Every structure is written in structure tokens, then in C-alpha cells.
Amino acid sequence: MTDTARLRAAARAAHQNRAWRQAAEALRAVDADDGLTPEELTLLAEAAYLSGDPAGCVTAHERAFAMHAASGESHSAARSAFWAGLILASSGGQSAAGGWLARAMRTLDECGDGDCVERGYLLIPLARAHYAAGRFTGTEEAAGRAADTGRRHGDRDLVAFAAHSQGRALLRLERLDEGLALIDEVFVETFPNGLTSSVLTGIVACSVVDGCQQVGAFDRAQEWTAALSAWCDEQPELAQFSAECLVHRAEVLLRRGRWQDSLLEARAAARLAEEGALRGPAAAAAYRRGEALRLLGRSDEAEAAFRAARSGGYDPAAGLARLQWGLNRAQAARATVRRALAVTDDPIRRAEFLPAAIEVMVGAGELSEAASGAAELAEIAKRWPTTGLRAPALHAGGSVALAAGEAAPAAASLREAWSLWSAQPAPFEAAQARLLLARACSALGDEEAAKEEEQAALAVLTALHAQDKEPAQPAALSAGAAQVGLTAREAQVLGLLTTGLRNRAIAERLVLSERTVDRHVSNILGKLGVPTRTAATAFAFAHGLS
Known part of the structure; x- marks a missing residue:
């Protein structure tokens, strides 16, 4: 076997093992020495994208298209053009993306094949464009046609890609049961092993988490986040979806x-x-980051983080207004939420801002404005009756009723809100609802119940603040762990293992499956060359890893 042949074999092995950076480097070395086939260019495109080089991914797809087209392989050429267009669109290159997608369609038109799987893929950008413009019926129709095409041709990746888009559209069209059923079907198709295309696996998973969070389907968002985390953790060289995955994990932990x-x-x-x-x-x-810092009482850092979010295009109004109110900057808090609501028509997006706006207006004595906001939030929760939207709507309605002197309806709403927050679980919000419930009980003359509710709420808040006074993982852990060959996630698991936590508790702490933690612990023991958890803990202390 020649050196080039060995390098080719190593590149394919790295790709199969999802060692994306190694695969990309080996394929580029083969390319420099002997050139790549169209199939190898497609492998390079995937490895480049997943290792954090979207420009290299597009270039590889463009070259594959040219080679397929020159050989008269119209369907493969169209597939390469589709991927070039999709990656460019996700990177903000709309003109070039449109050009490549049009080229893919023209290639299929010229070959005269009216029913092929590639035409199904080309419906996906149309579905995404409809969604971005708020035309959810158009998304549902285009994605449904794409899914049907995938089923006819037996392409499971296309079915999953299209069905998740269709499911997201149905969620926004207030057809929750249908949308969640489709998303659940996509889940069992996607995890634990992923789709044929790792790029599609990441795109679909991140998109589903975002869609479920938008409509308050937090149970689904948490399940998808845990599965996505496990999938990412199995690929230490994965760069492209790791940031999105960590954002979702941060949201769940928050x-x-x-x-x-x-x-x-x-x-x-x-x-x-x-x-x-x-x-x-x-x-x-x-x-x-701003929300976590706000809740930890680190106000200056929180405000700086909110400013960073705004400069990047993310409106921080909900968290920022709460921070401003807590710092006795009432006028600024009112201005923040009023501005956010004035420029936002989308009811789902308004549902993110309304709870903070209502808190501020109730505190400021602006009860008419608060009541209007609570009524709007209640209507949104009726249209999308998920736990994640019903809980804040009931909480807001109860706080407004309590401020207006209507203690009985306030108590009913707040008790139901507390129950829904607790079920998520969202302990901080549950405790806040319970404090208001204590005031409602007191207003109704039941001081014993008021005292019990207040004590229970304060116990939760005390526990929350106590656990978050634990020191963060020391920097020495990451540096020392790297020296013994641990990945970042394995180092994190080792740090928790040394505190005496069992695998299930570590899994809950890191929002991972227990099976994933089991595998990490096994890897840690192997890399440290020790037989037991106790020995791993001793090794960590002896070598300054804890």
C-alpha cells in the first residue's frame, strides 16, 4: 500500500470514527498529494464543517459539484449544490446561497427528472424561508411535501429534516399535539446514534430545542438537550454545534x-x-450568562453580559428589566420593557417579555398596564397551552389580582402556578409564586397557611443560594486533566466525582443521561489507570486535579 493509499484509509477511518479535525487534515493532505474524488470531497465538506470551517465545507461542495456535473452525474451535482447553498445560507451569505440553490434546481430541470429525492431536499430552504417570514402554513406545506418525498425514496435524513420543520410549523400554528407528535417521531429516528449526516443531526436537534423552548414545551426541550449533549460529548473534535448545545444546557440549568x-x-x-x-x-x-449572574447577585457583571447580548443582536429586555428594577432603577426598567413590547408583534416573542413587564408594572403601581399585560399573556397561554407558558401566565395573573386586592382569585392562580413551576422543575419561580401565595393567604386571614407557605418558599430560596456558593471548578482541573489525556467533559465529570456524587447525581447536575456519565467514568478510570472511583478520587487529589 502506498503512502497516499494509507493516508486515504486513515482519513476514511477518522471520518467514520467522527474524529472530524483529523479527518479534515488527512483529506487535505491527500488532496495536496493526489487530489480527491467527488465522494472524498463530500467527506471533506462534512469534516470541515463539523470541525469549525464552514468556508472550507462550502469550497469542498463547490468542487464536488463541478466534478459531478462534468461527469454528467446530475443528481449528485444537485446534492452538492444544495449543501453549498444551505451552509452559505446559515452563514449569512444569502446571495451566494440563492445562487447555489438555483443552480441545483436548474441541474435537475435539465436532466428532466421530476421526481427525485434531491427535489425534496430543495423544498427545505423554501420551508425555512417561510418560517423566517412568519408564514407557518407555507412551512408546513413545503416541509410536508419534502417529508413525503423522503418517504417515497427511503431517505431517512430527508424525512427527519423535513418532519422536524413541519413539526415546528405546527407548533406555531397552535396545533400542539400534531407538532409534538412529529417531533417525538423525529427524536426516535435521530437519537441515540444520529442521522446518516452528522451535519443534519446537529441542525435538526438545535432547531427542535429552539422551537420547543419558544412555545414553552420545556419537557421536550430538556430531553432533546440531554440527547444532543450526549451526542456532542461523543465527538471531542466537534466544533460546529458544541456552542449551541452549551447554550441550551445553560438554559436548562438556569x-x-x-x-x-x-x-x-x-x-x-x-x-x-x-x-x-x-x-x-x-x-x-x-x-x-447575564441571567445567571443576575440571580447570583453579581449585578455589574450581569449588566455587562446583557449589553454584550444586545450588541450581538439578542434583545436582553426580560433579564435587563428585572436587573434594573432590583437596582431601584424603576424608570429604566419600565422603559426597557415598554420598548421591547412596542417593537415586537410576535406573540411567542412577547410572551418572553411580558412576565418581566408585568412584574415591573405591578411593582411600580401601574396596575392597569399590568392587568393588560396579564390578560394578553393568559390569551397566549390559551393558544399554546404548554406548561412553560401557562405557569408564567397564572403567576402574572395572580400577582396582578393580589395587587388589586382580589386575594381569593389570586390565591387560586398562584397555587396552580406554583404547581406548574414545580413540575418543570423551576424551583426559583416556584418559590417566588409561593411567596406571593403566602401574601394572598394572609390577606384572606389564614395566617397559619401564610406562614407555612412563606417558610417553604424561603427554604427553597436559601437552598438555591447555598448550592450556588459552591466554588466553581478550579482552573487547575482543566490543565491537569489535559496532561493525563482527559477531555473537557471527562474533566468536569471527574471534578464532580471527587465530591462524592454518584453517576445519577452527576447526570442530573450536567443534564446528561446516566448512561453517558457511566461511559465517561469508565473512560476516566482507563485513562488514569486506576480500578475504582475511590482510586480516581485519590489520583485527582494526589496530582492536583481537584
């Missing part, structure tokens, strides 16, 4: 009251996003 852990994940997401020049994930990470 909702669970794990503020310090959320802050760590948001910071890691920001670093990866900045390294990959990913403006959207960087801004989203900045907002989550």
Missing part, C-alpha cells in the same frame, strides 16, 4: 436553579462561539 453551573456552561459556549465567529450563539450565551 431553569433548574443551577445558576453557577449555568454560568459555567454559558461561558464555555461563549468561548466556542467566539472561536468559530458564531455571532448568534455568542449573543445567546451572553444573555444566559
